[in-house]
Every structure is written in structure tokens, then in C-alpha cells.
Amino acid sequence: MAECIFNKPEKTLDYIVIIVNERLQQIDSNNAYSLACMGVAYIYQCENKR
Secondary structure, three states: OOOOOOHHHHHHHHHHHHHHHOOOOOOOHHHHHHHHHHHHHHHHHHHHHO
């Protein structure tokens, strides 16, 4: 799993939102939803490591 990009989860969430928005034009809504779910799981992993 990738290392946490930011120490603060809200900053990580902002980063994920940016990624989702950038890729939204390229992918369909199901893939965007999956990407968002992966982002949420990523945040929880960051929180568990703290």
C-alpha cells in the first residue's frame, strides 16, 4: 500500500477529490465510485497507522 501522502486526513481527502475530479472525464461513474471507495479505505489505513 502506498504511504500516506499527508498527515492530516482532511488533506488526504482533498487530494483524493482532486484525483477523482481529474479522472472523471476519462472514466465512467462506476469507476469513479470505486476510486472514491479506495480513497476512503486509504484514509482509514492512514488513521490506523497514527
